[in-house]
Amino acid sequence: MSELFIQGPNKLSGEICIHGAKNSTLPLMAASLLCDNECILHNCPVLSDVDTSLKILRYLGCRVQRLGNDVAIDPSSADQCKIPDSLMREMRSSIIFLGAIVSRMGKAELSFPGGCELGPRPIDLHLLALRKMGVIIEEDHGCLKCSAPDGVKGTCINLSFPSVGATENIMIAASCAKGTTIITNAAREPEIWDLADFLNSCGAKIYGAGESTVVIEGVKSLSGCEHRVIPDRIAASTFLAAAAITGSTLTVSQIIPEHIAPVIPILEECGCHFDISKSSMKITAPKRLGRVKSVRTMPYPGFPTDAQAPVMAMTTLSDGTSVFIETIFESRYKHVGELLRLGANIKVEGRVAIVEGVSRLSGAPVEAADLRGGAALVVAGLAAQGVTQISGLKHLDRGYESLEKSLASLGADIKRI
Numbered sequence: 001m002s003e004l005f006i007q008g009p010n011k012l013s014g015e016i017c018i019h020g021a022k023n024s025t026l027p028l029m030a031a032s033l034l035c036d037n038e039c040i041l042h043n044c045p046v047l048s049d050v051d052t053s054l055k056i057l058r059y060l061g062c063r064v065q066r067l068g069n070d071v072a073i074d075p076s077s078a079d080q081c082k083i084p085d086s087l088m089r090e091m092r093s094s095i096i097f098l099g100a101i102v103s104r105m106g107k108a109e110l111s112f113p114g115g116c117e118l119g120p121r122p123i124d125l126h127l128l129a130l131r132k133m134g135v136i137i138e139e140d141h142g143c144l145k146c147s148a149p150d151g152v153k154g155t156c157i158n159l160s161f162p163s164v165g166a167t168e169n170i171m172i173a174a175s176c177a178k179g180t181t182i183i184t185n186a187a188r189e190p191e192i193w194d195l196a197d198f199l200n201s202c203g204a205k206i207y208g209a210g211e212s213t214v215v216i217e218g219v220k221s222l223s224g225c226e227h228r229v230i231p232d233r234i235a236a237s238t239f240l241a242a243a244a245i246t247g248s249t250l251t252v253s254q255i256i257p258e259h260i261a262p263v264i265p266i267l268e269e270c271g272c273h274f275d276i277s278k279s280s281m282k283i284t285a286p287k288r289l290g291r292v293k294s295v296r297t298m299p300y301p302g303f304p305t306d307a308q309a310p311v312m313a314m315t316t317l318s319d320g321t322s323v324f325i326e327t328i329f330e331s332r333y334k335h336v337g338e339l340l341r342l343g344a345n346i347k348v349e350g351r352v353a354i355v356e357g358v359s360r361l362s363g364a365p366v367e368a369a370d371l372r373g374g375a376a377l378v379v380a381g382l383a384a385q386g387v388t389q390i391s392g393l394k395h396l397d398r399g400y401e402s403l404e405k406s407l408a409s410l411g412a413d414i415k416r417i
């Protein structure tokens, strides 16, 4: 198994182009299954989760081709309605395929995603919504057997929580349903808007994506289109945190600055300055960061849970005490124990983490337990004195394309061995 070795501390400088968003690419790939002919997705990041989605599409019978960051999906030959347990286990968010498979095939068989590194991963909101849309779902020995003998039907769905995955599954299932679907308390993340944009380019009729109420008028069929995946706002936030902790000046480009807006005030509170243009932003960090009073993770446009770990790593060297409140996932502080090994001073009480800034971190062997927790270790390692050795890279490879190459090109001393 390979590991990352970071010799720190080192400043970063220059410009980093941000890759396409993993969390947009996955639902777009699932949604492509609804089309009658080929879809081409540009700006797909080269990540293991994207590879898993490609494997699922192939398993379902689609013809799939990847050329660098372009992926062509021809679903016209799709004839399977089952995702095997091994693929479901590789990526628990494969549940996003449920709405697409049942809409196209009239039935679907998936294994229950179960728990994951972030805690239990319930899918009750997905199932409740699909049942309301006329899908019969039997939960049998860890397997979900779904069928829609009379087709998927439009209806009104009020989500008790604005779940990103449930909103996406409903939008996909509703696109070719009979009648109109109205989702209230829908998720408003940029990835929802990107999915609607893609589906509408294929011929769907989705209105209000990015707002709390989304209306989907079912259409008879969808035809393939070309679409460019939006930039990854969490990768961008991670690079900003890395620049901040190392006291660097860095330009993060090929982004949609509006998508990163929830993270900017936190970095500004720590003393960073921003120069924002249409598709890039330059961060200038102070020599020593100030503390941030409190960071509460919230659904978009609140502070993203996915940026909590890298931003927490950033505050370990702040002057003062920073408080984090994780409201989205039950178990999203697994990076804390590893940050302590590097000399950080953090206390966790349930959903609250209190970070007392220290003046120095020192490199040590650490292990990534989840994707964003791994990114936090990289952020801390860049500023720690000496060598930080990071294992558990399979998690990082799920969400960051060539992270070490990008950081090395900005001046970090980082190698994968």
Ligand code: EPU
Pocket (backbone or CB within 6 Å): 022, 023, 024, 026, 093, 120, 121, 122, 123, 124, 125, 126, 127, 161, 162, 163, 164, 165, 166, 187, 305, 306, 328, 329, 330, 371, 372, 399
């Ligand atoms: N939830 C339920 N029931 C459901 C669905 C969700 O209780 O049926 C709960 C979850 O357990 C969680 C909360 O609602 O506590 C939020 O879950 P949501 O459904 O919004 O998240 P998701 O769709 O499973 C996506 C991203 C996550 C990101 C979250 C929140 C993808 C593939 N994953 O997950 O990304 O953290 O939205 O923004 O889009 C990551 O990239 O590292 C990552 C985990």
